[in-house]
Amino acid sequence: MEAKRINPNIDRSEKVITIRGLKKAFDDFEVLRGVDLDLYKGENLVVLGRSGTGKSVLIKIISGLLQADEGTVNVLGKEVSGLKPREMDALRLKIGFSFQNSALYDSMTVRENLEFPLERHAKHMTVAEREDTIQYVLEAVGLLQAINQMPSELSGGQRKRIGIARTLILKPDIMLYDEPTAGLDPITCIEINSLINEVQEKFNTSSIIITHDLTCARAVGDRIVMLLDGQFQREGTFDEVFESNDERVQSFYNYNFID
Amino acid sequence: MDLNKNKPEAAPARRRYVTTRRLDRIFVELAKVYRFNARFFKEVWFPPYEFREIIKQCYEIGVRSLPLISLTGFIIGIVFTNQSRPSLADFGATSLLPALISVAIIRAIGPLVTALIAAGRVGSAIGAELGSMRVTEQIDAMEVSATNPFKFLVVTRVLASTLMIPALTMFTTLVSLLGGYLNVHQNELTSLSVFFYQVFDAITFLDIIASSVKSVIFGFTIGMVGCYKGYNSSKGTEGVGKAANSSVVTAMFLIFIEELLIMQVINTIRAF
Incomplete structure (x- = not known):
């Protein structure tokens, strides 16, 4: 198992995301039942939970892809539900969203995927500056050689890395990772975990990592919250979260670690 | 219970x-x-206008459809002329073939055939492309990167389709007339100039306007239906297939309804 890192960059005096009483239901199924959450500057927060418990819904509400039914979501001092489309776009430039299946634009090369946000939101950049930025983020994720490849030519791990590079290109303050290690082999999972930590250190981002992979949670999480029955039932470091007699928590642990 | x-x-x-x-x-x-x-x-009125994507889509919809449209139009011109000849020959009126071909192709067959072929080729492609972008979260990825996916994906494709289908219709009409000419020339030994003199003599300015308006409406319908079905698709890969399929079926159905309605309007105008 990967060793737990110690993150010196957390600033507990500054909250970048504050969520209070968040509720969300789909038809009659209530996914989130009053969620409270704080994310501090420079922190890697892992949200653990079984599939279908609303983990992804949570970060989709934070990024404005879904609307909350009740509650408040404050991101970088702005109340998400009250924002006009233009204000929402301005806020989204400060949020990077890494999708579960990478969501690379498959009709574009890696270079075009990275150029796409720059062309729209960094119009002041010269062609040379754009090229430098693209090369910089590709180097940061260790895939400079893939610059002219199509997404279909990349492996799952490489696609994840390019997806992260695309979100980093606009230098976001907050990173939201949706199942970053899902569907990857153990070695690639370790590489992605290291990349998440490197991104935090190099770009000084605050991150929410959605996962059900405990190896990932242990390797990248400064703090871990566990979503059970639509609410955060456990919170703390990895060891604190799993020091519990709750059968649901223990079964989750045992299922992940046979050792 | x-x-x-x-x-x-x-x-x-x-x-x-x-x-x-x-x-x-x-x-x-x-x-x-x-x-x-x-x-x-x-x-559609507000920036950013995404000109590069519009041009790319114009190429995809217009230029890439040319071979199929040309072949189909040419064959339809020949077949229609061949099938119409016996009826006119019964009255000794085969000299009216160019006029008949002209009226049929310019007023109805040209726009309709182009639209139906485009609905099959372009509508399904748009439906499948946007559908797969929806289910693989590429549309969400655009949205979270503060790019308006509706403007980039829908507005560009609908505009390109609305612009390109009339152009393709003109081309199909011309190719169909050429097919008709070849058949007439082979059987009645009519020259090219006489054929086209009779073709243009038989139609009015209203026919050309009606045909153009019709093809603009057909183009808009094909683009809009494909985008609507694809953009709102769900349920994974099954949804992509359904989006592509229903783009074609719905667009074809609407095209026939529109053809019927426009024909009634034009006939009313013609009566005045």
């Missing part, structure tokens, strides 16, 4: 419930279509 389920009086109530649910769904769908169209007309 519903104890009334098996009672005879429960059956009409259940039928009423099912009918109401179906009607609900139809009205909800109509409202969604209205909102989708309204959003297009709202967003």
Whole structure:
């Protein structure tokens, strides 16, 4: 198992995301039942939970892809539900969203995927500056050689890395990772975990990592919250979260670690 | 457990419930279509205009459709002329073939055939492309990177389709007329200049305007239906297939309805 890192960059005096009483239901199924959450500057927060418990819904509400039914979501001092489309776009430039299946634009090369946000939101950049930025983020994720490849030519791990590079290109303050290690082999999972930590250190981002992979949670999480029955039932470091007699928590642990 | 389920009086109530649910769904769908169209007309006027994507889509829809459209148009011109000849020959009126071909192809066959082929080729491609972008979260990825996916994906494709289908219709009409000419020339030894003199003599300015307006409407319909079905697709890969399929079926159905309505309007205008 990967060793737990110690993150010196957390600033507990500054909250970048504050969520209070968040509720969300789909038809009659209530996914989130009053969620409270704080994310501090420079922190890697892992949200653990079984599939279908609303983990992804949570970060989709934070990024404005879904609307909350009740509650408040404050991101970088702005109340998400009250924002006009233009204000929402301005806020989204400060949020990077890494999708579960990478969501690379498959009709574009890696270079075009990275150029796409720059062309729209960094119009002041010269062609040379754009090229430098693209090369910089590709180097940061260790895939400079893939610059002219199509997404279909990349492996799952490489696609994840390019997806992260695309979100980093606009230098976001907050990173939201949706199942970053899902569907990857153990070695690639370790590489992605290291990349998440490197991104935090190099770009000084605050991150929410959605996962059900405990190896990932242990390797990248400064703090871990566990979503059970639509609410955060456990919170703390990895060891604190799993020091519990709750059968649901223990079964989750045992299922992940046979050792 | 519903104890009334098996009672005879429960059956009409259940039928009423099912009918109401179906009607609900139809009205909800109509409202969604209205909102989708309204959003297009709202967003088309404001920047960013995404010219590069519009040109790319014009190429995809227009230039890439040329070989199929040309071949089909040419064959239709020949077949239509060949099939029309015996009827005119019965009255000794084969000299009217160019006029007949002209009226049929320019007024109806040209725009209709082009639209139906484009609905199959372009409509399904747009539906499948946007559908797969929806289910693989590429549309969400655009949205979270503060890019308006509706403007980049829908507005560009609908505009390109609305611009390119009239151009393709003109081309198909010309190629069909050439096919017709070859057949007439082979059988009646009519020269090219005489053929086209008769072709243009038989039609009016209203025919050309009506044909152009019709093809613009067909183009808009094909683009809009493909985008609507693809943009709102769901349920994974199955949804992509359904989006592509229903793009074609719905567009073709609407094209026939529009053809019927436009024909009535043009005939009314012609009567004045």
